[in-house]
Amino acid sequence: MLTATTLLDPPIHARRWITDYCAKRRAGDVLCDAGESAAWTAMFEEIATVAGDDLGQARERVQHHADDIGTGFSIPGDTEERPWPLSPVPLLIDSAEWAHISAGVVQRAELLEHVVADLYGDAKLVEKGLIPAALTAGSPYYLRPMVGLQPPGDHHLYFVAFDLGRGPTGEWRVLADHLRAPAGAGYALENRLAISRAFGGLQAKLNIERHAPFFAAFRDGLAAACRRSEPRIGLLTPGRYSISYAEQAHLARYLGFLFVEGADLAALEDKLYVRTIGGLKRIDAIWHRIDPRFLDPLALDSHSQIGVPGLVDVMAAGNTVVANAPGAGVPESAAFAAFLPRICARETGRDLILPNIATWWCGQERARATVLEDIDNLLIGPAFGVKPLGLDSLSPVPGAEITGAARDRLLADLAVRPQDYVGQEIVRLSTMPVVTEAGLVPRPFTLRVFAARGADGHWTVMPGGFARIGAAPDVRASVMGEGTWSADVAIHGPEPVDAVSLLPPADTVHIRRNPGTLPSRVADNFFWLGRYLERGEALLNIIRVMLGNSIDADAGGALGPETIGRLVGLVVNGGGATKPASLKRADLMQFVRTALESEETHSVRAINRLARGIGKGSRDRLAADFVRLLDAPYPTRGGMLDRTGSLQRRYAALAGLSAEHMGRTAAWRFHDLGRRIERALTMARAVPTFGMAATGTDDLSTLLDLADSQISYRQRYLTGIARVPVVDLVALDPGNPRSLAYQIERIVEHLRALPVLGDDGMEEDQQAQANVLLAGVLTANAARLSEPVLKQVERRLYGLSDAIARRYFLQGAEPLRAAGMTLA
Structure with missing residues (x-):
């Protein structure tokens, strides 16, 4: 019989969780396949140390930390952001197995760079018959304006991602390539942060490899490709309605990139600038999370409202690195997977280390015949990421599940436009443990891994990535879809791992008190x-x-x-x-x-x-x-x-x-400016409404309430409420933080502290208007303050707000170069 003491012993809980879980095991589970794994045991012991015998508490603890970090996502059609669902049980992969995966990722990234460079260069692969011409010309990812354009830095790809599946016997295969605007690296980082906060001892117990060196290599790689020694790098987002906006914001903060939207940027004289409150500032590199077709409405899709007109010209001049280059997503299409194994063998003399799932592009007669003959045993999906007429979904569907009128429609469209379809083998996935209401249960998973180009031009692989976990026990990848949970992926080994941070050593940091560039939109x-x-x-x-x-x-x-x-x-x-x-x-x-x-x-x-x-x-x-x-x-x-x-x-x-x-930054000044202008407007309306000669005691008391000045008045005046003292307190007293005069003084201070464009020492329009307002209020007399005067103050406040907007905020198509503007 277990004693009260042993019931609280983490090793007891860990062994029981593993034993109970594997007693119901199925083939191909990463925990049970590992046998008497010291790593998995240590991991569950750490969970038990923190959460006792309650796995549900472990799940709540991890989710709390994920929410605290601010991790969130949305799906198309959502109006609210959803919390990022994180499992408390990481996926453990030992360093020896990871070395094989990492080598396969690097090989694939190099191969895809070679393919993309050829497609937009000499097109030798098409000439050799390794790639059908229709596969390129018919792809919506192929952007003809990029043909012959040598991208700055001489690389098309700087950051790539791959979805991997582990089969029941432990082999890894590539399920999908992500080259256009790969998402998820921020989620991998946030997963690691949440797990580290929840289970602080896990890192040291398992010698888990850190993510920071990977992100440092990526940042250094982009910087090395730029022409300036201290480049300014931006992360270009489609905006807050992007499904991964929270992840993008987190990555920008972590990497120290400027977080910008298309409207923040301007191409001028073959250079790219960000519009800031201090004028136009050079941008040397852009890591974009926008569909490449929308990056430049002049050169690519003219309907785009989120891109930067002239960006392709800036690239062509070699002045701004764009990662990844527009058009680099051609090999991302499912159809391309049918040809990569042969390309790899012919061009490198080696087979793919991480093979594709078997794929047949129906644009070729023999492949189409194979798909039609074995349709019930294959997945049928779009060839180019666009839903064809014969399918109801963008996701691949098991052919056996397409019946009746739906099958008739599919076969009819396959006969007319076979190039729009691929057939793929149905992949069976390994499972991993996940915590549900029923306890520890097996669920299928896929692994997203990331690679980035470092300063030396070589690829670095993030040690881990993140796992997506299916909602149901069905281990078919097609059924799993996008998954409903995520998990940290921990690469562990026998050797201790240095405590590397993305931050430089403390004694080498150059002290600065300028928080950096503030875009006009912000x-x-x-x-x-x-x-x-x-x-x-x-x-x-x-x-x-x-x-x-x-x-x-x-x-x-x-x-x-x-x-x-x-x-x-x-x-x-x-x-x-x-x-x-x-x-x-x-x-x-x-x-x-x-x-x-x-x-x-x-x-x-x-x-x-x-x-x-x-x-x-x-x-x-x-x-x-x-x-x-x-x-x-x-x-x-x-x-x-x-x-x-x-x-x-x-x-x-x-x-x-x-x-x-x-912090008392320019951003704070604009926030406080907004508050002060709005509060001044409130007082400019309230005083003539409740503080004029015809008003009574109720009105004056209400005015003090609206100005939060009842206590101040009572402390100052003991004889009761009188109109002139009330008006003076809420309108003209610069020592009352709710008064009109106080707001205008603060407005003047802020505008004096914000940058100006000219170097002649003269006031700009917004400063002059604020000073006129302040002079009028400071010289006013409460007994003679009239409604017309306060109406004039209100109009001037609105005019001042417009002047601030004209000077500092985006104004659509206004001239990019203002008088005296300095380009840096």
């Missing part, structure tokens, strides 16, 4: 994030004043109808809700509910949604806590006063994070 996003947050908080304050003083029967004395009418007017003029039928309680309650959460007005909820959208597009520069607050669900519990209280605390937390945790 400045625009931060500016409007500040405005939306401040706008939402201002509307919420109005709602809270209405709820607390007139609608909620238990909250104290009610405001008079004139004051309530003025509050309603502020909401209506701001677009938060339409004017209520009356000021009776029922109508006011509906009015407040609309202003709080309507989807059809500029409600608090709608403003929050806008801020959240900007946050999603700026996650590479926002702290995780800030993003979590923006992404937090809209409160639905309790009454409206409870919900407004919850939102008010959230706004306060966001303001606190921006005030106390954001």
Whole structure:
């Protein structure tokens, strides 16, 4: 009988988990095939050390760390990002087996570089009959404008990925090649980070190889291909609606690349620039995650709105490295796999170390006959990544499952356009352990591995990658599809692994206090994030004043109808809700509910949604806590006063994070500029509404509430509320952080600190407008402050906002070179 002490012993739990799992084993499971594996045992012991006898807790712990890192993804059609599903059990591969895989990956990468260079160069492979001409000319991945163009750095491929499958007897084969814009390296990195945080002792116990040297080699490889010694490198994203946007943002941060969209970039005089708040800055290399057809609307697809006009000309001039080069994805098509084994044998004299799955391209008569004869035992799929008329899916489908009218349609289209189809063998996959509600169960998996070109021009393979785990026990790759879980892949060996980091040694780092280049789009996003947050908080304050003083029967004395009418007017003029039928309680309650959460007005909820959208597009520069607050669900519990209280605390937390945790960078200045302009506008509207000569005590008290200045007023004045002191406090007192004057002073400070284009020392337009505003407010007198004066201040604030946008933000097709602009 086990004692209480031994029940808590991790080796006991580990042995029991392995024994129970393998008692129900099937052939081809990586854990059970390993036998008495010290590595697998040590791994499960580490899990038991952290989670005890509860595998479910291990899964929750790992998922918590993945969520904390910010790992997420989406699928086409999603409006919300999904959490990245990570299994707590890594896939273990020993270093000897990995050496074989790595050699196969390097061989394949070199072969594909040779193929791509030939297709866009001398086309000898077509001439020799190793590649059918129709396979190239008919591929949507073949880009004719790239023919004869020697890419900068003399390489077409810098970063590649391959999907591998392990068969039941342990052999590895290539299921798919990814050359156009390979995704997933960031997920492999994030998986490793989450597993390392959850099970800190695993690295040392198993001597797991690290990812940092691989990413360092890739970064150095891109830099070495550039013409400048200290190049500026960007990661080009299609935008926040990309299904792997979170991964791209994480990679940009980790590698130190500038995270840019097509609109951030401009081609000028055969060079590529990023539009920044300090003018145009040179970009020497781009690692893109965009479909290559959309990279340049002038040379490639004219419908593209996410590319950079003129980018191909910049490449042709040799001034910007593009990884991978447009058109490099031709061998990525499933049809090409039918020819790679022969190409490899003829061109290198060796067979593929990692063979393809057997493939027949129906564009050749003999291959088509083979597919039709054995259709029930093959997968039928698209040849070029485009869904043909005879299939309902882009994914390969077992021929035996295509029946009835669907088969008739397939056979009819095969007769008309056979070149659109391939037949492939049905691959059976090995399984690995994964934690489900039922405990430790076997599931099929595929492995995505990555290779990058280093500074010496040779390929480096990431030690590991990430595993995709199928949702069901069926071990056919076609049934598994994209998988539902991921797992870290740990390469382990007998020798200790150096603690390598992507960061350089501390004593060699050149100190810098400049955080780097700020693209105009990012400045625009931060500016409007500040405005939306401040706008939402201002509307919420109005709602809270209405709820607390007139609608909620238990909250104290009610405001008079004139004051309530003025509050309603502020909401209506701001677009938060339409004017209520009356000021009776029922109508006011509906009015407040609309202003709080309507989807059809500029409600608090709608403003929050806008801020959240900007946050999603700026996650590479926002702290995780800030993003979590923006992404937090809209409160639905309790009454409206409870919900407004919850939102008010959230706004306060966001303001606190921006005030106390954001570095005083240019990005922060634009965020705070947005806040200050929006708060100044709020005060410029509130003072003439509640602080003029005809207003009463209720109005003045409401003005103090809207300016969060009740306590300040009471501490300063003991004789009760009077109009002129109230107006002075909320409009003209530069020492009150909620006053109009305070906001304008901060605006002037920010604009003085931001870069200017000219070197003549003269004020730019936005600075001049801010100084005029400040002079008017500082010389004003509260007793003589009138509604027309405040209306003029409001108009000037709007004009100042436009001037800031003209100077610093993207303005569509405005001239790229402004007077005095320096190109660096």
